[in-house]
Amino acid sequence: MPIVIEKLTHTYQNGSVNAFTALKDISLTISDGEFVGLIGHTGSGKSTLIQMLNGLMQPTEGRVTVDGFDMNDKKQRAKGRALVGMVFQYPDHQLFDETVYKDISFGPKNMKLNEEEIDKRVREAMRLVGLDFDEFAEKSPFELSGGEKRRTALAGIIAMYPKYLVLDEPMAGLDPAGRRAVLEMIDDFRRQLGCAVIMVSHSMDDIARSAEKVVVLRKGEIFRCGTPQEIFSLSDELREMGLEPPFAARMAGELRRRGMDLPKDIYTNEALVKALAEIKGGAHV
Amino acid sequence: MFKDITLGQYFPVDSPVHRLDPRTKIILLIMYIVMVFIVKDLWVFALVIGFMLFMTAMSRVPLSYVIKAIKPMKWLLPIMFLLNLFMVRTGTELFSWKFITITTGGVRQALFIVLRLVALVSGASLLTLTTTPVSLTEGLERLLSPLKIVRFPVHELAMMMTIALRFIPTLLEEADKIMKAQLARGADLENGNIFKRAKAMLPILIPLFVNSFRRADELALAMESRCYHGGEGRTRLRVLKFSRGDLAALLIMAAMLTAVILLQRFLPFDHQIAAFVKGLLGVGK
Ligand SMILES: Nc1ncnc2c1ncn2[C@@H]1O[C@H](COP(=O)(O)OP(=O)(O)O)[C@@H](O)[C@H]1O
Ligand SMILES: [Mg+2]
Numbered sequence: 001m002p003i004v005i006e007k008l009t010h011t012y013q014n015g016s017v018n019a020f021t022a023l024k025d026i027s028l029t030i031s032d033g034e035f036v037g038l039i040g041h042t043g044s045g046k047s048t049l050i051q052m053l054n055g056l057m058q059p060t061e062g063r064v065t066v067d068g069f070d071m072n073d074k075k076q077r078a079k080g081r082a083l084v085g086m087v088f089q090y091p092d093h094q095l096f097d098e099t100v101y102k103d104i105s106f107g108p109k110n111m112k113l114n115e116e117e118i119d120k121r122v123r124e125a126m127r128l129v130g131l132d133f134d135e136f137a138e139k140s141p142f143e144l145s146g147g148e149k150r151r152t153a154l155a156g157i158i159a160m161y162p163k164y165l166v167l168d169e170p171m172a173g174l175d176p177a178g179r180r181a182v183l184e185m186i187d188d189f190r191r192q193l194g195c196a197v198i199m200v201s202h203s204m205d206d207i208a209r210s211a212e213k214v215v216v217l218r219k220g221e222i223f224r225c226g227t228p229q230e231i232f233s234l235s236d237e238l239r240e241m242g243l244e245p246p247f248a249a250r251m252a253g254e255l256r257r258r259g260m261d262l263p264k265d266i267y268t269n270e271a272l273v274k275a276l277a278e279i280k281g282g283a284h285v
Numbered sequence: 286m287f288k289d290i291t292l293g294q295y296f297p298v299d300s301p302v303h304r305l306d307p308r309t310k311i312i313l314l315i316m317y318i319v320m321v322f323i324v325k326d327l328w329v330f331a332l333v334i335g336f337m338l339f340m341t342a343m344s345r346v347p348l349s350y351v352i353k354a355i356k357p358m359k360w361l362l363p364i365m366f367l368l369n370l371f372m373v374r375t376g377t378e379l380f381s382w383k384f385i386t387i388t389t390g391g392v393r394q395a396l397f398i399v400l401r402l403v404a405l406v407s408g409a410s411l412l413t414l415t416t417t418p419v420s421l422t423e424g425l426e427r428l429l430s431p432l433k434i435v436r437f438p439v440h441e442l443a444m445m446m447t448i449a450l451r452f453i454p455t456l457l458e459e460a461d462k463i464m465k466a467q468l469a470r471g472a473d474l475e476n477g478n479i480f481k482r483a484k485a486m487l488p489i490l491i492p493l494f495v496n497s498f499r500r501a502d503e504l505a506l507a508m509e510s511r512c513y514h515g516g517e518g519r520t521r522l523r524v525l526k527f528s529r530g531d532l533a534a535l536l537i538m539a540a541m542l543t544a545v546i547l548l549q550r551f552l553p554f555d556h557q558i559a560a561f562v563k564g565l566l567g568v569g570k
Contacts, residue, residue, distance in 0.1 A: 056465045086469035093459070094466040096491040106488065110471030142495060156470060 001067040003030040003053060003084075003164060003196075008062035010048055022048045023059070024220045030164065030196055037211030037228075038200045041242045044217040046200045050166050053198065054084035066164070082111065085162025085195075089169045091153035095141040100131070100152050103141050107160040118159075125159035128192065129185055147178045154182075158189055165189065167199045171206060179203070183210065208232060208246040208267045216241075232267035248272040294350070296414045301530060302344035303415045307424025309531040314412050316538050320545050321404045327393075329548050330400055336541060337407060346414045354410030355403055362399050369395035418450040420523075427525060440516025448504070456497065463492050 010023040022045045030036055040046050051057045052064050055071040064071040069080035088094065097103040104125055108118045126133050129151040136144075141152055150170070157165070167186070171179040183206055190197050201207050207214060207228070214231040216223045218241055224231055232238075235245040235253055244250075245267070252266040252275070260279070266272050302310075317336075324330050341351055375390030413421070426443035433439050467488045468474070474485050 051465065054469055056468060081469070082471065084469075086466075088462065088466050088469075090462075092496055093463045093492055094470070096467075096488045096495075106467075106472075107470040110473065160470070 002032060003067075004065045005029070005049075005052070006062050006064075008049075008052060008059045008064065010045075010052070010057070010059045010061075014060055022220050023052075026062070026220075026222055028215065028222065028225065030198060032163070033190075033194055033196050035190065035197045035210050035212045036199070037207035037214045038198060038217065039202070039204065039207060039214065039243060040217030040223075045220040046217055047168055049217070050086070050168055050198060050200060053164070053166055054081045054086050056086070082160075083163040085157040085160050085165045087154055087157050087165070087167045087170055089172055091149040094153050094156065095149060098140060099138050100126075100141050100144070101137040103152060104156045104159050107156055111160060121159040121161065122155075125155040128158055128189055129155045130181070131155065147174060147181075150174070150178075150182065151185075154185065158193070161193060162195055164196045164198065167197070169200050169202065171201065171203065179206065186210070204232070204238075204244060204246040204249075208248070216243075228267055229265045233264055294354075294410070294413055295417050296346045296350055298345045300343060300345040300415070302340060302411075304528075304530060305415075305534055306525055306527055306531045307416050307420045308428050308525060309527070309534055310412055310416055311421075311424050311428060313534060313538050314408060316542055317408050318405060320542050321401055321408070323549065324545060325397075326549060327396070329545055330397075330404075332541075332545065332548075333404060334400070337404060337411075341407075341411060344411060344415045346411065350414060351407045351410055354414075355406055358402060358406065362402060365398050365402065366395045369398050419447055422446045422450070423521075423523075423525065440519075444516075452500075456493070459496060460489065460493055463489050 005026055005028040008023055008026040009021065011019050011021045013019050026049065038046050038050070048057070052059055052071070053066070055064070055077040058072055066080035066083055069076040069083075071077050071080050095103055097106060101122060104122045105118050108121050113121070122137075123133055126136065131148065131151050136148070136152075141149065144152060154170070165186070170186070171182050174182065186197060186199070187210060189195060197210075199207070199211070211228055213225070214228050215225045216231060216238070223241070224234065224237075232245055232249045235249055238245050245253075248269050248271065249267040252262045252272055256262050256264075262272075262275050262279075266275055305313075317333075320333055324333055338348075341348055370387060370391050371385060373391040373394045374386060374388050376388045376393070378386060378388050379392070380387040416424075422443045425446075426439055429437070429439045429442075464474075472485060472488055474482065474489075476482075477485070
């Protein structure tokens with residue numbers, strides 16, 4: 001069963017002079033196992049939208065149902081929330097316990113799992129995020145490096161085996177190698193746990209690599225929703241919104257402009273390389 | 286959640302009261318408080334209230350904002366009123382039934398307590414409504430600067446206050462984010478007895494403290510790297526200026542205070558009126 005967002009509208013400080021409508025009439029469905037990329041300018045409402053997905057905020061109008069659980073209903077919310085794992089931008093907002101092991105087990109403990117199951121899940125989660133158990137399990141989360149903190153925070157959510165994994169700019173502030181590592185990790189969980197992923201990112205390249213569906217928010221409204229192909233062929237519109245299309249799409253566009261005959265649906269580096277190799281190979285023959 | 290709390294309730298409009306030097310306003314408030322306490326006569330009190338309303342009108346702050354400041358006392362005021370009404374037994378007896386006795390002294394005292402509290406709180410809130418927290422601490426620093434002679438750390442205290450005020454909204458926002466991060470991991474903050482709930486706050490308080498200490502460290506470093514070394518020899522961006530308006534305001538207030546003291550001394554209206562009313566009703570001798 002999917003996550004269904006129906007006619008969702010949210011106004012901050014509703015009724016006061018500072019009222020601000022951050023989301024307007026959003027309808028969207030996220031199916032099982034799907035990888036959804038959410039992009040938009042800063043302030044377009046991305047963070048607001050994903051906090052609705054596990055009921056951390058209630059919309060002013062409309063509703064979200066997670067596998068049939070109505071997130072506006074206080075009783076059903078807890079059940080829905082257990083299905084949605086939420087990773088926030090800053091691990092510093094989440095890490096608190098004495099050791100990495102204890103911190104990761106906080107979520108599973110709240111799910112009232114037994115010791116054995118918790119231990120199994122913590123080890124599994126640490127393996128998935130690439131934290132060596134013997135080295136890190138007994139370390140304090142406060143003496144880790146930035147990248148290790150982020151891995152620990154991710155592991156804390158993964159150990160809950162969410163059916164939907166929601167990530168708010170999970171790669172912000174990481175170096176390119178770190179970004180790639182996190183992205184590969186996310187692909188890994190998805191394969192191993194079979195969960196759906198909803199990822200907010202500023203980097204079109206990251207979205208282009210993994211997403212099956214791309215949602216573009218503009219000023220609180222869904223501007224476009226479609227396959228990466230459909231979205232990234234709209235380079236000009238994206239640029240107008242202050243978003244940078246993926247490198248490969250920009251490159252292909254530039255080459256086309258200079259008279260090279262490239263297909264219009266190129267948006268990943270792999271596709272670009274392949275197309276170029278074909279042309280080059282063709283010229284030689 | 287936490288973000289809805291408004292602090293530093295400054296009401297941003299331009300008015301003669303807003304333009305007054307913060308030092309003037311602090312002195313005015315002190316004189317006003319003295320006035321509220323020396324008044325012992327209901328008629329003279331009407332004058333004080335009238336003055337308060339006049340200042341509010343001058344400041345162009347809607348009266349409703351001043352009244353909002355009194356709202357938190359909606360339980361305290363009636364309790365104080367009733368306690369004084371029943372407990373104070375001076376003057377003539379007005380009403381007596383079983384163990385309840387109401388006297389003229391009790392009525393007076395009860396009225397005065399309520400009026401004084403309302404006058405004090407609305408006066409203080411008018412100060413914070415018309416003065417930004419930063420200029421308030423600046424005014425305080427300058428007023429207290431004579432204490433430097435006895436090595437009282439006036440500048441440091443004012444700087445601490447400014448920093449604290451600056452970081453309160455940041456801290457509230459952060460508390461909100463941390464709370465959401467832990468709720469998303471299934472933290473249960475609402476159920477259980479008081480000990481359980483106190484313990485459930487730990488995952489929120491620990492990151493909040495850790496982040497605050499880190500932030501304090503960074504701030505200290507940033508200040509030192511810009512050559513901050515305490516108050517000595519430090520010049521100001523905005524130099525406080527004592528204008529003619531300030532002088533006028535202080536003179537008016539001084540005149541008010543003198544008038545109140547004199548009226549209090551030579552015109553005991555209350556007693557005359559009481560005698561007059563009693564004479565009309567033909568009671569008491
Ligand atoms: N608690 C809040 N109160 C008022 N306005 C808010 C609050 N949180 C966010 N906003 C506003 O809502 C808009 C959307 O914010 P957000 O969802 O964080 O955007 P994004 O994640 O896309 O950058 C922004 O304009 C922001 O200023
Ligand atoms: Mg955001």
